[in-house]
Amino acid sequence: QRPRFFSEPAAKSPAPDPAAFTEWRTVYSLPAIRFVAALSRLKVYQAAITVAGTPIAFALGQAGHVTADALGICTAIGVSGLATLTLFSLAASNLVGFIYVNEQQDLLKLAYVDFWGRRKETMVATEDLLPSWELRTPSPLRIVLPICLRSDPKPRYKLLSRFGEVRDPELFEGLFGD
Secondary structure, eight states: OOOOOSOOOOOOOOOOOGGGGSOOEEEEEOTTHHHHHHHHHHHHHHHHHHHHHHHHHHHHHHHTSSOTHHHHHHHHHHHHHHHHHHHHHHHHTTEEEEEEEOTTSSEEEEEEEOTTSOEEEEEEEGGGEEOGGGOSSOOSSOSSEEEEESSOSSOOEEEOTTTSEESOHHHHHHHHOO
């Protein structure tokens, strides 16, 4: 039998998404989003070190190499650090790092950080945005601007407009209000 140098013809792939081939322009960026994502991912390493370090401290305490307080100190530092990082991740989840708009300005791409510190992206139609003046509970300090959707009020994205860089102020104000 002869060796095959060419593969079989590939099966037809599904139609490509038209949003994948449009030109995207950055409207908003948060420079500190990488730092926020790194802190959100840090809790996984903190948990691993705590889970590995506590039995080691216990074993060393039983063998008499360290004092009995070492187990308590190791556990207290690990658990309090993990609790702090988890609370930070809860506060930082769905924090928007970048907002892109397509050429027609009818579609937004929100790039945000999830609870685990990973970048997620979602496409939102501009008509689906709920402006800040329509929200029932505006933020009194105006530090966090919530982004809500008309079609699904459950996901709430967070926008730090004071700390982010707005590259197109007119479009940003038209989409999100003041």
